[in-house]
């Protein structure tokens with residue numbers, strides 16, 4: 071076991087879009103696998119046909135493709151479909167259910183939903199366990215012939231695990247240490263349903279983890295209550311010696327207040343809880359990190375630090391760095407507050423870190439949407455001038471639209487403050503100065519304009535502020551002579567003339 075190859079799996083149930091907490095679980099599995107030279111496997115746990123949602127499987131695969139998290143097994147990347155679906159492995163599970171029945175470790179129960187409801191109403195805190203099973207219709211209380219007759223007559227049944235009360239079950243968790251619970255609190259969980267001939271989550275999950283030689287089960291804290299049952303199932307099936315090691319990750323918590331992060335928190339506070347956009351059956355659309363303008367590596371970096379820390383001050387990590395330093399023993403036991411402002415901060419950092427070329431390529435479609443045609447070269451220059459002001463690529467438009475579209479109105483408060491009585495006459499002079507310039511590079515233009523201001527003993531600030539107002543329409547933007555170099559001399563002069571005519 072000690073020298074066993076690391077093999078971990080991400081085992082979503084395709085019941086809808088993947089929650090961001092699930093993405094973090096998958097990421098930690100991936101980092102752990104890659105760190106140890108192991109395999110990362112996708113397994114679709116679709117044995118609950120009631121909760122199956124069409125499109126969820128493709129969504130999950132698309133999401134990881136976007137994030138740059140690759141599975142080693144379980145995905146056919148030519149079709150982008152999963153290759154391991156539990157619903158297609160029925161006979162495999164049946165064999166182990168039969169084994170448990172033969173060995174008396176599980177039993178058949180015929181209780182109908184109505185009968186179960188009646189008992190629930192009759193007995194306080196009803197739980198189908200050792201104290202109750204003798205009162206129910208199952209293969210422990212009915213004669214063998216009756217059981218056979220009921221089955222051959224086509225009555226539906228379930229198979230339940232038989233849990234003996236009064237002993238401790240120990241789960242050794244790599245993050246939480248030894249978790250001990252008493253078997254008396256467990257119920258005889260359903261492992262198999264005759265109706266669809268399918269195992270339930272617990273049975274299929276254990277059988278597959280065993281058959282796929284999974285070495286570590288890394289999953290969310292919400293599965294910790296199931297772990298004792300899983301340990302018991304390994305024992306019952308005779309697989310205790312190859313049981314995977316468990317690690318239950320801390321919950322993602324609401325950004326404000328207490329409790330588990332939910333989709334409602336995202337709607338309420340305005341951040342996505344899904345990696346990609348998802349459209350409900352009723353047409354309702356939930357936005358995703360991708361559509362909200364997050365860069366995939368920023369999302370990975372953000373999620374990596376929600377429940378794990380490197381032990382240093384460093385916050386920006388590439389996937390490769392994360393793989394190198396990730397370890398389960400630096401995962402915390404307590405929940406991680408979902409600080410979505412920090413998510414924006416990461417996106418900002420990644421935009422700065424990326425080349426202007428890369429960001430310009432992402433900005434190009436937004437320019438087209440706004441009806442702008444501009445060379446790639448100019449886009450790259452402009453991106454370089456304004457990207458430090460944005461958290462998202464889409465915000466680049468608001469920060470740079472004046473490069474492409476001349477202002478037709480002027481911000482009122484800036485006009486009040488910056489447009490003085492002498493301004494029009496000064497700007498007319500400035501037009502003459504600019505007209506004389508042949509070298510329109512920022513540096514040359516700046517030298518000439520500043521020399522004129524000095525010679526005339528004008529107030530540098532007053533001129534430059536009015537100049538900016540005329541060119542940009544307000545008081546924002548990068549260095550003035552960088553702007554004029556991009557828009558060109560003619561456009562600069564045209565804007566000055568328009569402002570002189572328009573601003574009163």
Ligand code: GLU
Pocket residue numbers: 081082083115271275287288289293
């Ligand atoms: N199918 C479970 C889920 O949806 C898997 C839990 C586990 O990893 O064991 O998360």
